[in-house]
Amino acid sequence: xxxxxxxxxxxxxxxxxxxxxxxxxxxxxxxxxxxxxxxxxxxxxxxxxxxxxxxxxxxxxxxxxxxxxxxxxxxxxxxxxxxxxxxxxxxxxxxxxxxxxxxxxxxxxxxxxxxxxxxxxxxxxxxxxxxxxxxxxxxxxxxxxxxxxxxxxxxxxxxxxxxxxxxxxxxxxxxxxxxxxxxxxxxxxxxxxxxxxxxxxxxxxxxxxxxxxxxx
Amino acid sequence: xxxxxxxxxxxxxxxxxxxxxxxxxxxxxxxxxxxxxxxxxxxxxxxxxxxxxxxxxxxxxxxxxxxxxxxxxxxxxxxxxxxxxxxxxxxxxxxxxxxxxxxxxxxxxxxxxxxxxxxxxxxxxxxxxxxxxxxxxxxxxxxxxxxxxxxxxxxxxxxxxxxxxxxxxxxxxxxxxxxxxxxxxxxxxxxxxxxxxxxxxxxxxxxxxxxxxxxxxxxxxxxxxxxxxxxxxxxxxxxxxxxxxxxxxxxxxxxxxxxxxxxxxxxxxxxxxxxxxxxxxxxxxxxxxxxxxxxxxxxxxxxxxxxxxxxxxxxxxxxxxxxxxxxxxxxxxxxxxxxxxxxxxxxxxxxxxxxxxxxxxxxxxxxxxxxxxxxxxxxxxxxxxxxxxxxxxxxxxxxxxxxxxxxxxxxxxxxxxxxxxxxxxxxxxxxxxxxxxxxxxxxxxxxxxxxxxxxxxxxxxxxxxxxxxxxxxxxxxxxxxxxxxxxxxxxxxxxxxxxxxxxxxxxxxxxxxxxxxxxxxxxxxxxxxxxxxxxxxxxxxxxxxxxxxxxxxxxxxxxxxxxxxxxxxxxxxxxxxxxxxxxxxxxxxxxxxxxxxxxxxxxxxxxxxxxxxxxxxxxxxxxxxxxxxxxxxxxxxxxxxxxxxxxx
Ligand SMILES: [Zn+2]
Numbered sequence: 001x002x003x004x005x006x007x008x009x010x011x012x013x014x015x016x017x018x019x020x021x022x023x024x025x026x027x028x029x030x031x032x033x034x035x036x037x038x039x040x041x042x043x044x045x046x047x048x049x050x051x052x053x054x055x056x057x058x059x060x061x062x063x064x065x066x067x068x069x070x071x072x073x074x075x076x077x078x079x080x081x082x083x084x085x086x087x088x089x090x091x092x093x094x095x096x097x098x099x100x101x102x103x104x105x106x107x108x109x110x111x112x113x114x115x116x117x118x119x120x121x122x123x124x125x126x127x128x129x130x131x132x133x134x135x136x137x138x139x140x141x142x143x144x145x146x147x148x149x150x151x152x153x154x155x156x157x158x159x160x161x162x163x164x165x166x167x168x169x170x171x172x173x174x175x176x177x178x179x180x181x182x183x184x185x186x187x188x189x190x191x192x193x194x195x196x197x198x199x200x201x202x203x204x205x206x207x208x209x210x211x212x213x214x215x216x
Numbered sequence: 217x218x219x220x221x222x223x224x225x226x227x228x229x230x231x232x233x234x235x236x237x238x239x240x241x242x243x244x245x246x247x248x249x250x251x252x253x254x255x256x257x258x259x260x261x262x263x264x265x266x267x268x269x270x271x272x273x274x275x276x277x278x279x280x281x282x283x284x285x286x287x288x289x290x291x292x293x294x295x296x297x298x299x300x301x302x303x304x305x306x307x308x309x310x311x312x313x314x315x316x317x318x319x320x321x322x323x324x325x326x327x328x329x330x331x332x333x334x335x336x337x338x339x340x341x342x343x344x345x346x347x348x349x350x351x352x353x354x355x356x357x358x359x360x361x362x363x364x365x366x367x368x369x370x371x372x373x374x375x376x377x378x379x380x381x382x383x384x385x386x387x388x389x390x391x392x393x394x395x396x397x398x399x400x401x402x403x404x405x406x407x408x409x410x411x412x413x414x415x416x417x418x419x420x421x422x423x424x425x426x427x428x429x430x431x432x433x434x435x436x437x438x439x440x441x442x443x444x445x446x447x448x449x450x451x452x453x454x455x456x457x458x459x460x461x462x463x464x465x466x467x468x469x470x471x472x473x474x475x476x477x478x479x480x481x482x483x484x485x486x487x488x489x490x491x492x493x494x495x496x497x498x499x500x501x502x503x504x505x506x507x508x509x510x511x512x513x514x515x516x517x518x519x520x521x522x523x524x525x526x527x528x529x530x531x532x533x534x535x536x537x538x539x540x541x542x543x544x545x546x547x548x549x550x551x552x553x554x555x556x557x558x559x560x561x562x563x564x565x566x567x568x569x570x571x572x573x574x575x576x577x578x579x580x581x582x583x584x585x586x587x588x589x590x591x592x593x594x595x596x597x598x599x600x601x602x603x604x605x606x607x608x609x610x611x612x613x614x615x616x617x618x619x620x621x622x623x624x625x626x627x628x629x630x631x632x633x634x635x636x637x638x639x640x641x642x643x644x645x646x647x648x649x650x651x652x653x654x655x656x657x658x659x660x661x662x663x664x665x666x667x668x669x670x671x672x673x674x675x676x677x678x679x680x681x682x683x684x685x686x687x688x689x690x691x692x693x694x695x696x697x698x699x700x701x702x703x704x705x706x707x708x709x710x711x712x713x714x715x716x717x718x719x720x721x722x723x724x725x726x727x728x729x730x731x732x733x734x735x736x737x738x739x740x741x742x743x744x745x746x747x748x749x750x751x752x753x754x755x756x757x758x759x760x761x762x763x764x765x766x767x768x769x770x771x772x773x774x775x776x777x778x779x780x781x782x783x784x785x786x787x788x789x790x791x792x793x794x795x796x797x798x799x800x801x802x803x804x805x806x807x808x809x810x811x812x813x814x815x816x817x818x819x820x821x822x823x824x825x826x827x828x829x830x831x832x833x834x835x836x837x838x839x840x841x842x843x844x845x846x847x848x849x850x851x852x853x854x855x856x857x858x859x860x861x862x863x864x
Contacts, residue, residue, distance in 0.1 A: 006777055006785035010739075010811035011578075012665050017782030017807065031781045036662050041781075069574055069583035072688050074667035076806040078785035080777065086786040091588070091669060093658075147676040153615035158676055189663070189674055196781065203781045204808075210662040210674050215613040 002082055003058060005100045009075025014193055014204035016075055020103045026051040030107045037108025037116065038130045039205040040196060044110025054099060061096040115171060117192045117207040122183035125190045126176055127207065134172040136197040139165025143193040144179050148186035152216045156186035168197065187213055308364040312340040315863050320344065320364055323376040324351060325462040325834065333462035333469055333834040338863035381451065382458035387442040391418040397713030397755040398457035399442050402450040403429060404710055405475035414700065415762060416716035416755035470712050472835055478708025478842035480825065482573030482693035485585055492570040492591070492653065495535065495548035499652050500527040503593035504568035508549050512538055514561035563853035565596040568653060571691040578697035578814045579801030584668060590691040591655050594847060596854055600641045601631065601847060605689045606649040612659040612673045618682045622646045625683030625824060626839055630864040631848050633857040641864055642847050646686060655689055687825050692843055695826035699797060700758070703819035708842055711819050714754015721749055723759035727767055734799055735772050737787060739809035742800065746813045753816050761817055765794045772803050782807065
């Protein structure tokens with residue numbers, strides 16, 4: 001392990017509980033609970049150039065961050081480096097802190113056993129499997145929210161509801177689950193809250209679909 | 217209208233027989249009087265109080281505490297100023313706003329004319345109109361217009377005045393229950409020192425406060441009881457402190473007990489200045505320079521400087537002249553210079569603030585310090601005060617609606633100076649800009665929970681999120697998951713009594729279970745031991761906090777990160793402190809179970825700076841007058857008089 005970042009925030013529902021870890025050989029792996037790119041397990045290998053860039057950042061990082069309290073309302077971000085040990089980085093804007101956070105997003109390019117939500121047609125929010133491995137999920141209560149936008153994030157409607165599915169599904173490649181939503185001609189953002197089963201552990205998660213809107 | 221006092225007052229244990237406990241040597245908590253006082257009370261309560269015993273107690277009370285208790289009532293007991301625009305006879309109808317509307321909302325809820333408790337926002341909307349109509353129908357006013365005309369207002373005032381006062385229990389040593397908590401609140405509001413923990417237990421420390429009050433204020437022979445006359449006195453002097461049904465739904469709402477003067481700002485970093493460094497190496501233009509120029513003029517700059525907000529050679533020279541013989545002559549206004557200048561020129565009509573501050577929320581410390589300090593400026597114009605926050609948005613562009621959200625939430629008040637009758641709206645605005653007087657906010661893609669320095673471009677709750685974070689940009693602290701003292705300071709309310717009786721499990725047992733859960737780093741167990749065992753926010757939970765503080769402390773070793781799911785980061789070794797909030801925060805992983813556990817042992821307001829999503833309080837919703845107190849003080853320094861924030 002050359003870098004590990006764990007971001008947690010129990011004040012949100014579902015709780016934020018995200019992790020990413022990079023090994024010396026470039027292997028990247030982790031878990032996402034609240035995520036645009038799907039929720040579940042992710043694993044892959046960073047390209048050599050990307051790994052080298054990360055190593056440079058780690059090498060040039062100072063041993064300790066400035067001792068400033070994190071900003072109000074922030075969650076916890078614990079960064080572990082082989083050289084420094086764990087450092088709380090919430091609120092820090094150093095290049096390494098930013099790069100570490102970006103790795104959480106980068107991680108979702110390497111799905112292993114995950115579920116994402118998409119918007120394939122105006123009346124459908126679709127959960128679909130990502131990756132190669134199966135994942136067990138509980139769809140008894142799928143709380144969804146649809147937010148419509150016009151222009152540059154001008155609110156054009158907000159709907160929510162609950163869809164019901166089976167209490168335990170093993171989702172593998174090709175698996176989908178459609179949730180009927182309200183059609184609108186505005187740009188749509190979606191969230192879907194459900195539960196991932198891991199052994200006897202139940203992890204509430206939120207899959208998000210929030211495509212960027214063009215700035216004016 | 218039901219008299220819900222029986223239903224809402226929790227079941228009370230019969231008071232224990234009066235006993236005098238020996239001093240508890242093993243606890244640090246302020247439980248009993250010093251030895252001399254105990255002996256005096258013991259003699260008193262044994263039935264034959266001697267003049268010597270009374271003298272002893274009087275002596276004990278002959279201190280600042282009694283002086284405060286006996287002195288003229290504090291501001292909290294004073295009747296509120298008449299609502300602005302509320303003294304006339306004009307009709308109040310949909311679209312109206314101000315203190316008169318808020319006053320009507322309070323009364324409509326209490327006479328249960330509204331369907332549910334009305335949010336006391338001073339805005340006359342459809343819910344208020346419906347409540348007026350219901351009230352008119354109920355008292356036979358025809359037609360029911362939904363307009364608060366003079367006749368309706370008089371009937372409403374009469375109905376409100378006719379509401380029965382709360383039924384109070386006789387309280388003695390050993391009493392428990394909600395009324396004990398309300399009495400503790402009121403004794404605190406009237407200056408009890410040391411403050412009483414609002415734990416709904418009539419213990420030795422409360423006995424001291426009660427006896428001191430009897431002697432010092434009621435001027436009566438101390439009985440150690442809160443009887444009907446003492447209740448009448450407490451209720452007359454301090455508002456709130458009871459539970460009342462509101463709205464036709466009869467929802468029980470605890471009525472806030474005002475106490476002291478709220479200070480909703482974060483705790484200023486020791487040794488920091490509220491002024492930005494102005495001049496070379498700091499700000500060389502803008503409101504800070506204008507403030508400097510005005511104050512140098514007040515301090516006697518000759519010839520007077522043109523107040524143009526540009527730090528040029530003349531300003532430099534005037535500043536150096538002022539600095540001579542007072543502070544190092546640098547030509548730059550640093551903290552020492554500003555302190556000296558404020559001493560001779562406290563007021564100005566324009567100025568800038570750079571506020572370094574911290575807060576403790578949920579047992580963790582947050583803050584806006586150094587480069588991330590709160591920065592804002594203000595200007596007293598001919599017809600309004602304008603507060604401006606310049607934000608350097610980096611990352612994505614901020615949506616235009618955010619700027620409107622700030623104004624909608626914050627532009628609700630005006631400053632009023634009752635003596636002169638002057639009034640002035642206080643407007644807030646957020647503008648884009650960069651430089652040393654701007655705050656930096658990262659605008660990031662997608663959705664998530666904003667913090668003071670990072671906002672989400674697609675936040676579907678931006679209408680409430682952005683005004684909350686804006687509050688931090690003007691130096692306001694959070695009002696959720698606070699220790700009782702911080703809650704009191706930030707809100708100006710006593711900590712609520714909430715659940716006074718608890719689940720029937722001894723507080724000490726719950727405290728031990730919590731410590732075991734912390735040692736095991738197990739937040740699930742902590743939640744099971746607290747909310748899972750039936751602990752709710754309020755007085756009983758504070759009994760647990762006190763019981764926890766008495767446990768021997770211990771160390772919790774470090775734990776390596778675990779991949780989960782859900783993942784848990786490395787947790788450093790923790791030396792438990794006995795402060796439950798600090799320890800829960802330090803020992804447990806940051807997850808929902810920890811959050812829910814901390815929630816019940818702390819206090820949260822339902823204001824804009826609090827946690828409206830989890831707390832219900834229609835009386836303390838949205839932006840509150842306390843949140844703009846700093847600007848009232850600025851108005852006073854600039855224009856004279858004592859300014860108050862009123863809804864407009
Ligand atoms: Zn906040």
